[in-house]
Every structure is written in structure tokens, then in C-alpha cells.
Amino acid sequence: MVINSTNIDSFMEIYDKCLEESNFENLKFQNISKKFKSVTALKNVSFELNKGDILGYIGPNGAGKTTTIKIMVGLIKDFIGDYYINDVLFTKSVKSFINILGYHPQDAGFQAWRTVNHTLYTFGRLSGIEKEVLRERIQSILKFVELFEFKDKKIKYLSSGMVQKLRLAQALLNLPKILILDEPLSGLDPTSRFQIKSLIKFLAEKEITILFSSHILSDVEDVANKIGILNRGQILKIGTPNQLQEQFQVGKIIEIIYANHSSLCKDVKNIEEIEKVEINNNVKQFLYLRHDSDIDAVSHEILERIIQQKCHIRSFRVLRPSLENIYLKYISGDKI
Amino acid sequence: MIVLWVGMPLLSIIMHFFQPDMEDFPFSILVSIVLSTVGGTLASAMLSTSLTSEINQKVYNLFLIRPIKRYSILLSKFAAVYICLVIAIIISLSLGLLIDYFTIGELSVAFVLTLSESLAISLASIAISCSIGLLFGITISSVPVAAILSVYIGNQLSALSIIPTLFLEPLNPIIFALIIGVSIPPILIMISTILFIRKEF
Numbered sequence: 001m002v003i004n005s006t007n008i009d010s011f012m013e014i015y016d017k018c019l020e021e022s023n024f025e026n027l028k029f030q031n032i033s034k035k036f037k038s039v040t041a042l043k044n045v046s047f048e049l050n051k052g053d054i055l056g057y058i059g060p061n062g063a064g065k066t067t068t069i070k071i072m073v074g075l076i077k078d079f080i081g082d083y084y085i086n087d088v089l090f091t092k093s094v095k096s097f098i099n100i101l102g103y104h105p106q107d108a109g110f111q112a113w114r115t116v117n118h119t120l121y122t123f124g125r126l127s128g129i130e131k132e133v134l135r136e137r138i139q140s141i142l143k144f145v146e147l148f149e150f151k152d153k154k155i156k157y158l159s160s161g162m163v164q165k166l167r168l169a170q171a172l173l174n175l176p177k178i179l180i181l182d183e184p185l186s187g188l189d190p191t192s193r194f195q196i197k198s199l200i201k202f203l204a205e206k207e208i209t210i211l212f213s214s215h216i217l218s219d220v221e222d223v224a225n226k227i228g229i230l231n232r233g234q235i236l237k238i239g240t241p242n243q244l245q246e247q248f249q250v251g252k253i254i255e256i257i258y259a260n261h262s263s264l265c266k267d268v269k270n271i272e273e274i275e276k277v278e279i280n281n282n283v284k285q286f287l288y289l290r291h292d293s294d295i296d297a298v299s300h301e302i303l304e305r306i307i308q309q310k311c312h313i314r315s316f317r318v319l320r321p322s323l324e325n326i327y328l329k330y331i332s333g334d335k336i
Numbered sequence: 337m338i339v340l341w342v343g344m345p346l347l348s349i350i351m352h353f354f355q356p357d358m359e360d361f362p363f364s365i366l367v368s369i370v371l372s373t374v375g376g377t378l379a380s381a382m383l384s385t386s387l388t389s390e391i392n393q394k395v396y397n398l399f400l401i402r403p404i405k406r407y408s409i410l411l412s413k414f415a416a417v418y419i420c421l422v423i424a425i426i427i428s429l430s431l432g433l434l435i436d437y438f439t440i441g442e443l444s445v446a447f448v449l450t451l452s453e454s455l456a457i458s459l460a461s462i463a464i465s466c467s468i469g470l471l472f473g474i475t476i477s478s479v480p481v482a483a484i485l486s487v488y489i490g491n492q493l494s495a496l497s498i499i500p501t502l503f504l505e506p507l508n509p510i511i512f513a514l515i516i517g518v519s520i521p522p523i524l525i526m527i528s529t530i531l532f533i534r535k536e537f
Contacts, residue, residue, distance in 0.1 A: 073401045075537050095403050103401050109393030126402040170398060 011144035024177035032081035052207040056220025059230035065213040102176030112156035161192035259312035364432030372458030376465035380490035384482040387473025460517030461494030467524035
């Protein structure tokens with residue numbers, strides 16, 4: 001599936017002009033809590049999003065991701081804590097900020113009797129966009145999300161992938177500076193997932209601030225430059241993928257793959273910094289390093305011994321924990 | 337909408353052919369009485385079911401994140417259904433009048449007065465039914481329950497625009513219907529609006 005670059009370019013041209021005039025600097029969530037009757041949905045959630053940040057907001061179902069998002073877009077007004085955009089309290093100036101936000105809801109429906117074009121036109125007018133500007137913008141957005149040929153089709157006849165694209169299209173109508181995507185890839189087939197993910201990547205390259213919630217880690221892993229892990233209404237960890245990996249890397253692991261089992265270097269286990277050695281399939285060696293060891297110095301020493309003993313290796317790499325490892329560790333309640 | 341504008345006048349014509357023996361009773365008055373009942377039922381059912389199902393499908397989430405007032409969504413919903421039904425009634429009544437003109441001949445002042453009474457009562461009862469539909473549409477989460485309650489209670493409440501005039505002779509039916517029509521619906525709409533504003537989506 002190839003995404004038409006002309007369609008993307010024409011939409012991005014419009015978006016670029018709007019972003020140049022952007023006055024968005026940052027968004028702050030400070031100790032936000034929310035209760036639904038006796039259920040605590042959010043507890044002291046705090047984070048900050050700066051211009052160009054792409055926050056992957058991950059957590060299991062019911063963790064509080066959608067509640068956070070609904071507070072961000074103003075759908076939930078009754079909460080404890082402070083929420084600022086550009087250091088101004090959001091709740092006191094909702095009208096001035098509402099148009100810099102674009103919201104892709106997880107499961108919001110559309111009025112099924114409307115056509116794609118009619119739906120976007122209505123939302124655009126409600127957002128206060130001039131008729132002439134709106135008509136042109138709808139065309140370029142529909143081309144961007146690859147729905148242009150379905151513009152006169154009624155929503156009741158659209159597939160779930162198309163409806164998801166329409167959700168993204170309506171979120172982009174007012175050319176938002178902050179794009180909030182609540183599970184944008186859920187329930188989609190691989191082709192639609194790829195398409196929507198590609199579109200998000202294009203937007204991410206343009207320094208649009210994005211909050212991308214998902215419970216599918218691979219969805220956020222290659223898009224986000226910041227990851228927030230949420231569980232039971234609390235943020236367990238927030239930081240760049242590198243920071244999370246660094247913090248997680250309590251036991252550093254080096255993987256060596258040998259050309260054959262006879263070339264296996266047994267001498268490495270005598271290195272002081274190596275705590276444990278595991279051998280897999282006779283050709284794969286996992287070396288578990290002590291917590292306080294210097295990975296560069298140890299790598300150098302291992303490689304020297306391999307060369308000295310003339311062991312033939314195919315690969316040598318330091319294993320970094322995947323986002324999935326980090327996520328599972330945090331969610332399961334392990335202390336890092 | 338088109339179904340309503342074609343269907344209700346069609347109902348008038350069918351009524352004429354199935355009840356031809358009405359002696360001197362003007363057909364347009366019968367049309368007005370029947371349409372106010374049908375229209376009221378339709379109004380409350382249409383509004384309550386569409387509101388309930390749209391709230392359940394989270395349709396309003398995408399409206400409410402835009403810079404519009406919550407009450408404007410409810411008022412436009414009310415206005416759309418009410419105006420749509422009023423147009424349908426006007427078309428049907430015009431058709432009834434036309435039939436009367438050809439069957440009875442020239443229409444008397446008394447006839448016009450009675451017709452005006454029926455029209456005022458119809459408009460008032462439909463306004464009450466619409467506002468009841470609005471109230472149940474936003475408070476009840478089950479579509480069938482919202483439909484049943486709004487049709488039943490809507491019909492009962494809309495009778496308020498006519499019943500007192502049957503027992504209290506000095507009451508002018510037109511004025512009474514208009515007073516009821518402009519007092520009860522705004523109260524119900526206000527309650528609905530407050531509940532809608534407080535609702536969490």
C-alpha cells in the first residue's frame with residue numbers, strides 16, 4: 001500500500017502555514033485526579049507536553065487513558081488538579097484553546113445519515129471555519145486520509161477503517177497544534193493500520209504535538225519520542241524511550257552469535273563483571289553483566305578474548321529492553 | 337423529513353376516502369385532530385430515540401469539543417423536529433381545506449374559528465410532546481424505554497392543552513392552548529438543558 005505523496009504535500013502545505021502562526025508552547029497536567037462515583041479513574045496524574053513532543057500514552061484497558069484525554073479536550077470538566085495550556089488555566093479559557101486541539105476519539109460515532117463531506121462540513125462550520133476555506137480544506141484533508149473518492153458516501157456504508165480515517169479527518173479540520181489520538185489503530189486491519197500509522201508519522205515530522213494513546217505497544221514505539229505508562233489511574237513512569245530503557249537496564253545483557261558451536265568462547269565467563277552466562281542452541285551466548293559494570297569496558301574485554309582465542313562470531317550486540325519488556329515490568333508492579 | 341411531509345398529507349387523503357360519510361363535519365378539522373395526535377406521538381418518539389441512540393453512540397463527543405454551547409445542540413434538535421412537523425401539518429391541513437372547499441363549498445367563519453382552535457391545540461400539544469421527547473432522550477439510556485415513556489407521557493401531558501377547555505367554558509381554547517404551548521415546553525426544555533450540561537460524556 002503506497003501513500004500518495006502529492007496528497008500529503010498539498011495538505012502539509014496548508015498545515016505548515018498554520019503552524020508558522022502557532023502560538024502553542026506547552027501543555028501541563030498537574031496532579032489531576034478524577035473519580036466516577038466510588039471509582040478512582042485518575043490519581044495525581046502529572047505530565048508536560050512541549051511543542052513537537054509525541055507522547056505515547058500506554059496502559060492496559062481501564063487504566064485511565066480515555067479519562068485523561070477527555071479532560072484534555074474539555075469533555076470532562078469536573079476534576080481535581082490544574083490543567084494549563086501556555087501557562088493559562090484551560091478551564092478558564094476553554095474557548096481560546098479549543099481550536100488548537102484536535103481530538104480523535106476512540107469510539108465516537110457519526111450521524112449515519114450524513115455523507116462524509118457533509119459531516120466534515122458541519123464540524124468545520126461548528127469550529128468557526130469560513131465556508132470557502134472549509135470547502136478547500138475538506139478536499140485536501142480527504143485526499144490526505146485517502147477518503148476523497150468516498151466523500152459523497154453515507155457514513156452508514158463506510159467500513160470501520162474508513163470511519164477511523166474520518167475520525168482522523170475531523171480531528172485535522174481546524175489544523176490543530178495539539179493532536180490527541182485515542183486508540184487510533186484499534187480494530188483495524190493491517191492495511192488500514194499501516195496507512196493511519198504512516199499518516200501520523202507525517203504529522204509527527206511536522207512538529208505537531210501529539211498524544212497517542214494505545215494499549216498496543218508496537219503502535220507507539222516507532223512514533224513516540226516520549227512514553228508515559230499509566231496503570232490504575234496513576235502514571236508509573238514517563239520519559240523518552242532511551243530514559244526508560246536506561247532506567248530499566250538493571251541487568252545489562254550482551255548477546256554473541258558464533259559461526260558454529262566449536263567456536264564458542266568459553267573464556268568470557270572468567271571476566272569479573274560477568275555474573276552469568278547462558279548458552280542457547282550451542283551458538284548463541286547471553287552474558288549477564290553486573291549492575292555497576294561499564295558496558296563499554298566489558299565489551300572491549302570480551303572482544304579481545306574472542307580475538308585472542310580466534311573464535312568466529314557472526315554478531316555481537318548489547319541487548320536493550322524493548323518497550324514491551326519495560327511496560328510489562330511496570331504493569332506487573334516490579335520495582336525498577 | 338420527506339417521508340413526514342409526504343406521509344402525513346397522504347394520511348389525510350386516505351382518511352377522506354375511508355370516512356366519506358361525515359355529514360357536515362368539516363374534514364380539515366378531523367385532519368387537524370388526528371394529525372395532532374399522530375404528530376405528537378411521532379415528535380416524542382423521534383426526539384427521544386434519536387437523542388438516546390446518539391448519546392449511546394457517543395455522537396455528541398465530537399460536537400461538544402467544538403466551540404458551541406451545549407444547549408444549542410438541544411434547541412436545534414427540538415427546533416428541527418418541531419418545524420418539520422409543523423410544515424407537515426400545514427401541508428396536510430391545506431390539503432384538508434382544499435377537500436372541504438370542493439365538498440362543502442364556501443367555508444363559514446365558525447368553521448375557520450374551529451379550525452384555528454384545532455390548529456392551536458395541535459401546535460401546543462406537539463411542542464409539549466417534543467419537549468417530553470427531549471427530556472427522556474437525554475435521561476434514559478435505553479432506546480425502547482425512552483420511546484415508550486416519551487410517547488405515553490407525551491400523549492398524557494399534551495392533553496393538557498385541550499382538556500381544561502372542555503370543562504371550563506369561559507376559557508378560550510385558542511388562548512389557553514397558546515399559553516400552555518409557550519409555558520410547559522420551555523420549562524421542560526430548561527430542565528433538559530440543565531441535565532444535558534451536567535452530563536459527562
